[in-house]
Amino acid sequence: GESLVKAVDGISLSVQEGEFVAIVGTSGSGKSTLLHLLGGLDYADEGEVIIDGMDVLKMKDEEQTVFRRRKIGFIFQNYNLLAASDVYKNVTLPIRLDGNRPDEAYIDMILKLLGLEDKKGRRPNQLSGGQQQRVAIARALAMEPEVLLFDEPTSALDPQMVGEVLEVMRKLAGEGLTMIIVTHEMAFARDVSSHVVFMAG
Numbered sequence: 001g002e003s004l005v006k007a008v009d010g011i012s013l014s015v016q017e018g019e020f021v022a023i024v025g026t027s028g029s030g031k032s033t034l035l036h037l038l039g040g041l042d043y044a045d046e047g048e049v050i051i052d053g054m055d056v057l058k059m060k061d062e063e064q065t066v067f068r069r070r071k072i073g074f075i076f077q078n079y080n081l082l083a084a085s086d087v088y089k090n091v092t093l094p095i096r097l098d099g100n101r102p103d104e105a106y107i108d109m110i111l112k113l114l115g116l117e118d119k120k121g122r123r124p125n126q127l128s129g130g131q132q133q134r135v136a137i138a139r140a141l142a143m144e145p146e147v148l149l150f151d152e153p154t155s156a157l158d159p160q161m162v163g164e165v166l167e168v169m170r171k172l173a174g175e176g177l178t179m180i181i182v183t184h185e186m187a188f189a190r191d192v193s194s195h196v197v198f199m200a201g
Contacts (some may be wrong), residue, residue: 016178019128022182030046052146069143084123119131119135133154133156137172139151148172150183
């Protein structure tokens with residue numbers, strides 16, 4: 001209509017390698033939009049997103065898709081798992097999409113780290129919500145990305161499963177991975193993140 005809505009406006013930030021940055025703020029303040037811009041899932045009218053010396057927003061579609069798959073791991077609210085595939089196939093999907101063979105030892109290590117080693121052959125509907133979210137995290141880690149982006153990864157979970165997923169993220173932060181999380185879990189953001197981005201308006 002008549003009114004112009006700027007989803008994100010005048011935002012500038014930098015994230016160093018190995019940092020864990022939490023993006024917090026009220027609903028509708030543009031947190032998820034910012035995360036999608038950082039990961040090249042949305043286009044900006046102006047500005048730039050530089051990852052590893054390259055502007056994600058200026059890439060052609062195909063180039064951006066490959067860059068995303070190889071450099072950025074996404075974890076969403078809804079796990080986006082393939083219902084007909086087992087845990088192993090879901091986790092190795094991005095590797096196979098890239099035309100490569102999974103490194104079995106590395107995949108086993110990830111599954112063990114996330115407490116999924118005994119769930120390899122199960123389908124998503126045979127797992128709890130917390131387990132499905134851990135599979136989504138394993139899938140993101142499978143490509144050994146340079147940055148992990150979490151979009152409210154616990155919002156679709158029952159309260160008892162929230163702690164389980166946050167504990168996994170706490171472990172990953174301890175491994176020195178670069179992570180950016182949009183979250184409403186304020187105590188977690190305060191305790192684990194290197195710094196917090198607060199969005200308002």
